[in-house]
Amino acid sequence: MKRVKVLVAKPGLDGHDRGAKVVAMALRDAGMEVIYTGLRQSADEVVKAALQEDVDIIGLSILSGAHMRICEKVLNLMKEKGIDEKPVFVGGIIPAEDALELKKMGILEVFGPGTPLKAIVDSIKGAVDK
Amino acid sequence: MSERLFYANQLAISRTLTRIENDRSVAREIIGSLEERDYHVVGITGSPGAGKSTLTDRLALLSSKEKRTAIIAIDPSSPFTGGAFLGDRIRMKSSTKSEEIFVRSMASRGKVGGLSPSIYDAVEFLGRSGFDRVFVETVGAGQSETDIENLADVVLLVLAPGLGDDVQTMKAGIMEIGDIFAVNKMDLPGASQLATRTGAILEMSGRELPIILTNSINGQGVEELHNLIEKALGELDISGAIEEKRRRRTLYNNLNSVYQIIKEDFSENAKLEELMNYLLENRRLSDES
Numbered sequence: 051m052k053r054v055k056v057l058v059a060k061p062g063l064d065g066h067d068r069g070a071k072v073v074a075m076a077l078r079d080a081g082m083e084v085i086y087t088g089l090r091q092s093a094d095e096v097v098k099a100a101l102q103e104d105v106d107i108i109g110l111s112i113l114s115g116a117h118m119r120i121c122e123k124v125l126n127l128m129k130e131k132g133i134d135e136k137p138v139f140v141g142g143i144i145p146a147e148d149a150l151e152l153k154k155m156g157i158l159e160v161f162g163p164g165t166p167l168k169a170i171v172d173s174i175k176g177a178v179d180k
Numbered sequence: 181m182s183e184r185l186f187y188a189n190q191l192a193i194s195r196t197l198t199r200i201e202n203d204r205s206v207a208r209e210i211i212g213s214l215e216e217r218d219y220h221v222v223g224i225t226g227s228p229g230a231g232k233s234t235l236t237d238r239l240a241l242l243s244s245k246e247k248r249t250a251i252i253a254i255d256p257s258s259p260f261t262g263g264a265f266l267g268d269r270i271r272m273k274s275s276t277k278s279e280e281i282f283v284r285s286m287a288s289r290g291k292v293g294g295l296s297p298s299i300y301d302a303v304e305f306l307g308r309s310g311f312d313r314v315f316v317e318t319v320g321a322g323q324s325e326t327d328i329e330n331l332a333d334v335v336l337l338v339l340a341p342g343l344g345d346d347v348q349t350m351k352a353g354i355m356e357i358g359d360i361f362a363v364n365k366m367d368l369p370g371a372s373q374l375a376t377r378t379g380a381i382l383e384m385s386g387r388e389l390p391i392i393l394t395n396s397i398n399g400q401g402v403e404e405l406h407n408l409i410e411k412a413l414g415e416l417d418i419s420g421a422i423e424e425k426r427r428r429r430t431l432y433n434n435l436n437s438v439y440q441i442i443k444e445d446f447s448e449n450a451k452l453e454e455l456m457n458y459l460l461e462n463r464r465l466s467d468e469s
C-alpha cells in the first residue's frame with residue numbers, strides 16, 4: 051500500500067509554528083502521512099529528515115524573512131545528497147517578486163498567508179501524482 | 181556492496197525501506213537477498229506522552245557510541261482517512277542530528293498492537309544491512325501494545341506520573357509486558373510513589389523486574405537505564421535465549437504476513453500460495469525447536 055509522505059518543516063529562527071501545524075493537519079486529514087519536525091531546524095536537519103524519511107514532497111514554512119537564503123541552502127543540500135527529485139513547496143509571508151525568484155530557483159509552489167487549505171492540499175496531490 | 185557501505189548509505193537504506201513498507205513481496209525478496217545477521221531489537225512502549233521519544237533519543241545516542249544504531253518510531257494512522265501525523269522526530273533532537281543514527285518514522289497503517297504492518301520486515305532489513313541495534317518506539321495507545329514483545333529482544337516500559345491511575349494501568353494490561361520499567365519525569369511530583377506502586381504491583385504478579393527513575397530531559401538515570409538494557413541483552417546472548425527471541429520474531433513476522441494477506445483478498449491463487457508458504461515455514465520453525 052502506497053501512501054503519500056510529506057515533510058512539514060520549519061527551518062529558520064522564527065518561533066511560530068501555528069501555520070505549519072494547521073497545514074500539517076490538513077494534509078493528514080487528506081489521508082497523507084505527515085512528518086513534522088518542529089521549530090528551528092537548520093537546513094541540514096530538514097534535508098536529513100527528508101532523506102531518512104524518504105518523503106515524496108517537502109514543505110517549508112518560513113516566516114523569518116530569510117526565505118531566499120534558506121531555500122537556496124535547502125535546494126543545494128538536496129542536490130548534494132541526491133534527493134533533488136523531491137518537490138519543495140514554501141509557505142509564509144513572501145513578497146511576490148521573491149516568490150518568482152524562488153520558483154526560478156526550483157521551488158515548486160509558494161503559498162501566501164491567505165491560501166485556502168484545500169488549494170494547498172490539491173496542489174500537493176497534483177505534484178505527487180506526476 | 182559491503183555490509184558497512186550499505187549501513188553508511190542512508191539514502192539507499194531509506195529508499196529501500198519505502199519499498200519494504202509499500203509491498204510485502206518486494207520486502208521478502210530484498211530481505212532474502214541479504215545475508216542473515218545478528219542484531220538486537222529494543223522495544224520502547226508505554227502511555228501516550230510518557231516520554232518514550234525523548235528517552236529513546238538519549239538511549240540511542242548512548243548506544244551509538246559503540247553500536248550502529250537505528251530508530252523506528254511509530255505513530256497512529258487515522259482509521260478514517262488513513263492519514264497520520266508523525267511527530268516523534270520533534271523529541272529526538274540528538275539522534276536526528278547525529279550522523280551515526282538512522283531515524284525513521286512509520287505510521288501504524290491500521291495495524292492494532294502499537295506497531296505497523298511492515299515493522300518486522302523493516303527491522304529485519306535494518307539488521308541485515310549492518311545495524312547492530314534497532315530501537316522501536318510503539319504507538320502510545322496505552323493499551324494492548326503487546327505485539328512489541330514478539331518483535332523486541334528487550335522491552336522497556338515507560339511510565340510517568342500524572343497520566344492516569346493504577347486501575348487504568350492494570351485494566352490496560354500494560355504492566356504485563358516489559359522487561360525493564362522506567363518511571364520517567366522523575367522531576368514531577370508523584371514519580372517516586374509511582375515507582376513504589378509499580379514495584380508492588382509487579383511483586384504481586386510475581387515478576388521482579390528492574391524499575392528505574394529517569395528524567396529524559398536532563399538525562400538523569402538514563403545512563404543507568406542504558407546499562408540495564410545492555411546487561412539484559414548480554415544475558416540473552418550468553419544464555420542463548422536470544423535464539424528463541426529471534427525464532428519468535430520470525431514466527432510472528434510470518435504470522436503478521438498471514439494476517440495481512442487474509443485482510444487483503446486471498447481468493448487469488450497467488451495469494452493462497454503465499455499464505456501457505458508462510459504457514460509452512462512456521463511449521464518448520466516450530467518443528468525445529
Ligand SMILES: Nc1nc2c(ncn2[C@@H]2O[C@H](COP(=O)(O)OP(=O)(O)OP(=O)(O)O)[C@@H](O)[C@H]2O)c(=O)[nH]1
Pocket residue numbers: 227228229230231232233234235268271319320321364365366367368394395396397398
Ligand atoms: N518534566 C518532564 N517532562 C518530560 C520528561 N520527558 C519527557 N517530557 C515531556 O513530555 C512530553 C512528551 O514527551 P514524548 O517524548 O513526546 O513522549 P512520548 O511518550 O513519545 O509521546 P507519544 O509518542 O505522543 O505517545 C514532552 O513535552 C516532553 O518534553 C521528563 O523527564 N520530565
Ligand SMILES: [Mg+2]
Pocket residue numbers: 232233234267268317320
Ligand atoms: Mg513519541
